[in-house]
Amino acid sequence: MLAYLLLILNVFLVIINSALCSIVICLIAIVKILLPSDKLKAFATRFANKIMWIWATVNSWILKTSNSVDWQIEGIEGLSKESWYLLICNHLSWTDIVVLCCVFKDRIPMPKFFLKQQLLYVPFIGMACWALDMPFMRRYSREYLIRHPEKRGQDLATTRRSCAKFAYQPTTVVNYVEGTRFTQQKRAKSASGYQHLLQPKSGGIAYTLAAMGEQFDSILDVTLAYPNNQTLPFRDLLMGKMTSIVVHVRQLPVDERVQGDYFNDKKFKRQFRLWLDEVWQQKDLRLQRVHHGVEVDDSLLEAHK
Template sequence: MLGYLLFIISASLVIINTAFCSIPILGFGLIKFLLPIKPLQRLCTSLANRFMWLWATVNHGILHLVNPKVEWDIEGLESLRKDGWYLMISNHLSWTDIVVLCSIFKDRIPMPKFFLKQQLLYVPFVGMACWALDMPFMKRYSREYLLRHPEKRGQDLATTRRSCAKFKDTPTTVVNYVEGTRFTADKQKKSAAGYNYLLQPKSGGIAYTLAAMGDQFENIIDVTLAYPKNTDEPFKAALMGDMKKIVVKVRILPVDNKILGDYFNDKPYKREFQKWLGDVWKDKDQVLDDIHTK
């Protein structure tokens, strides 16, 4: 009963915090939309990011309040700075990931901007706040749909370019969950990707981002997340005060000519890029294996 009571309390606190921080963020977003004056837009972006920082800080406090004995195992944050531009890639396990990433990185790098599915735009408070924070909303098309509607090809790249153009004036961390969806054991079995703890990485999304901003990113932040003692439902465990351990392993990768190129028209480069990402994911799977078999 105590666990469910904590769930109700912590979920309510998260909802209240989200609503409280979303309203001013949305206000700044509307000002940017209605008054397209560059200095004013930059100021509004900075103020909106401060409220996202507040949201992350309060959520971190709620996580600690409900899970006072949670063990944090974090490595690799030493060389990061708040005034840089970064591309962050990560595996994706649950909604807890967003809280964890914002919590541990909030004072070390610019506040993360996530690539989001278009459906999230319609989530109360969250969707419009993310729009106001200039987070890219992506509409994915299936291979079959694109065969029937070839005119839709390239729209994700155009959306990414428009979104990334807004990041060029303000230090930004762009986050891409390369697998495209949250990991589950069932999805892992169906994917037949050859990984024990990961799904097949999708190279198109990260290639879109590098094509739009590759020359501006200082580094790629490769994040490996794990909840080794709460693998089934980490978000529920966190809200119920049952989270035991959170592991975050960070590796800094260079942005060099090896991973920059014309992904959409240069087939040899596309193959090399897919190999590079596959190697990154293979290393990540080994890190996760080490975490889970300790």
């Protein structure tokens, strides 16, 4: 009974926190539309980022107050709020966003998520994300491009325009490489070959690197796990039942393995996919250690650092 009361209270607090912060950010968005220069618009974005930081801080307080969590965090040394990062991560639950904000909000710039174009028209959410300079993307399927070859390259051009504003202030761009939340059912259906991950999708991260790869100081390879709350981690978090959160971070260089013409150079495209597969293999080995206590040779985990 206490857990369900805590669930109701936490849902209420999260909704109120999200609603109030969204309203403030939407007001900033209205002002931002009226501002005459890019410099003033960038100032408005920084103010909106502060409100997002407040949102993340309140959520962090709710998480820590409601749960007795054993945090196992590795690899966050040397991070800076004055740097540019591409953050790639496995995706398990809505909990991931809360956890990432809790861990990184005071260590790196507030995250920017690539969003579908349709979300721009969702009341409050679309305007708030626009004020935060979240990039909206309109991705064209392979079948659509076959029927409309004139659209080829436009999605990359849109990505470049969206990312251009990140040049003026330190930014963290987040990419969930699997494209969807992991479940055992999805893993079995996709025949991914991994025990705790879905097959990584290289297109999204390739678009980001093609658009602003030279700006990134490093790639943050983040591995998340909830060892004792694997089935419904977000519900358990809200009910005060979250007991352990594992966050492992590796800083990877932005080098010749990830910089190139992914869309026209077939040799580079194969190289890039091999690189991403190697990153995912190491992530899967690390998760096997977390969930099953499997002894893994550290040299395998760090082979491609």
